[in-house]
Amino acid sequence: MDHRRKRNAEGAGPLAQAGEVSRRAMVAGTVAMTAVAAVLPLADTAYAENAEGPDADMMAFLLLSEALTGVSRQTLAPELVENKNEILSSDPGIDPINIKNAYFAWINANDATSSFGKLLQLAKDNRQSLGDIIPKVNGSAEDIKFLARSIVLLWYLGSWYKPDDLKRKVASPKVVSPKAYTQGLVWQIAGAHPMGYSNLQFGYWSRDPRDPNRPALFDPAKT
């Protein structure tokens, strides 16, 4: 599994020593962590506390992200346990890296146009037909469309490109955190790894990529 490799690398890597939460601490502190890790409902979604479950917004975020990034939700949330009857009632899980929670919180805090809730709603409405999400996002208001681009850039590069900057075709990206940089998806999509962050072994560069970290891609046409 992808996440196993990543977890090992993280545990052994410099960031772990620099104060990242270790797997052991994570398990021991699960009860305490839940309150922090759980995603707070958004003010303008109608789904805050209904039958879809406490993680409905996070699940909507994962479905939205899967559709827009083209990377499977199981890669985005390695500990995801799906509820086959109602995807929004699934348990998104807590993994040692938990980048999805960091991104959700970041987007929520930096969504200057209150578009995030609308994107989540769009994902919820289309949870049975994920292939419709891209055309619907492209057909949405500018604020929503450019936030969607910011979200994909966040997943791909670990950097925040403000929607307004994207609209104006300028760039002053901010790396969200050291961890976000190391979780950028574009590297693995290209068969590589973030520069300065690899868990491969001596000599691998002489051969075609057989990188266990390569993400499972998502293609709605094939599901």
Next chain:
Amino acid sequence: MADTCITCDVAIVGSGFAGSLIANQLSKKGIKVVILEAGPGIQPNINDAMARFYAASAKVPESPYPPDLADDPATVRVGRPTALTLSQSTWQNTSVAYLDQNTDDPNRKTRPFKSTYERLAGGTSHWMGLTPRLVPNDFQMKKTYGAGQPDFPFLDWPISYDTVSPWYEKAEAELGVSADADEQRFAGITFSTPNYAYPMPRIPPSLFDQRVGKAVAQLTEAETQFLGTAAPVTGLRVRSLPAARNSQPYRNRRACAGNTSCIPICPIQAKYDATITLNEATNNGVQLIDHAVASELLVENGSISGINYIKYDEKSGSRVDCAIKAKVYVVAANGIETPRLLLMSRNQIATGIANSSDMVGRNLMDHPQYLTWGLLPDPVFPYRGPLVTSAIGDLCDGAFRSQRAAFRISLGNEAWSATVGGTGGDPQTTTLDFINGLNASGLNKKDFTQLADNSALFGVDLTKTLGGLISRQFRIAFAVEQSPDPDNRVTLSSVKDALNLPRPRIAYDISDYTKRGIATAFRMKELIFSKLGAIDFTKVAETDPGKFNVDGIEVPLTYGGAGHIMGTYRMGDDPKTSVVNSWLQSHDHPNLYLVGSGTFPSVGTANPTLTLSALALRTTDKIVDVLPSYQ
């Protein structure tokens, strides 16, 4: 003179490669050594540096290291040049750029000196880790190629390859070099020890190295005539490059895991840096005084009698003026900071210390890099492995050197990370292009994607497009020999740093000889790209302050910095034309040694660290010999 704070046998200014090696060797002999380091000391680990690097928006070579990239250099006590201060709008702006690159001389064209360095314990740890040797003719350019040319700009070294060769072997052991000796026997390279083996086997070639190797294995005489070699070139060999990167565990450091960030920092220290030797030295009893800026060398009866330095506190900003007294003094502060210190000592001697030849600060050289990049017909999966694993070195010497500069061709594994414009280089630039419908990379065009120009993609279209394009990117760089020019010069600026010391002022240009080398590199690029079936994306920005035109080539050419700062206190037998002798001992002051690549009279095309390390080890032996004669 300030109060003497400390006395020792040997005082060393600077704890980079040369300073650390000398300190460590001397300490093994029980000699009392003190190092003055201008910047921060050795950190307990590299975690902070890694975190800074990961979090940096612009992952430039300086990004993991202090001080902060955005600081005004007038407010920084120990400044340094950075890659962010080389654009048209910044390179001559001294409130942004540490180096003052302005000129008062209306007759002199000045171009940006594009190399950077660090000032902290361990010196420039952002080096690439490549350790090729100079070749024999690099030591005797004038003798071999200058016949009948009275204005031939090169000065021969006072020592030959054969003199340096055994010291190369010692340096290769200290740094931990991986290479294959048989593969390195070209352009006259021999080894002093029979059946010499490098400390570790070579680093294996990347997929791109292998691809280029096949593409250039067979060439025709007509295709390579432009090179001007004595014998026709009918094929070229891609050779693994010697590198101070472990190919197996060596001296308690692990093997390279191909993190693809030799520059700016190896996350596992499989790449040698001087902190490794420096730690050994301090364990042996060497005293490293950090946050201690040497400000003046003192002279008494023709000898150096002390060094004034400023000991400052990073947080409070307080400073104490001190002096150190020793028997022998070594300045190991790089090709810009060393002449700066010598010239700052003008209260002692009006022309500066060690400068009776007027050569201190002159003949500043780099290896101007002609950087090219393109797209292959199918993937070679770059952004993997060490940044550079192989090169075409065989064109570094030949009869053409009487007319034009030689070059080595380095094959990059980091593709477009330092080539395309935009924020952060690639893959960031290309990714942004395809998500936001832009084309800064040049790749978002129907020709390459079969999609509409400036497509903005999501989902499977995005993964397929980016995966397909980024895996085909490559870059090739030509490191060109720069000829010495006394007008390329380090002097003192009227602008100061936060310690009120004058910052370095730089005057720099590249000669026609070097430009002809770059022009030939351009033609070589055309040949290699056509053999690879590659699409050329090489572009010189309109705003590049270094760009120039050459007759017969339609596009403008330019150069980048290699980080190789050389020539500014050159060695020679004649005190009238050189600053130090072959022992790197000052002609003027017998107890003063000036070490580092500033001593190179000419620079060939080999990365300088191995050579300066070999020379430093040779100097150490000399110091051990002469030390008993000083009381």
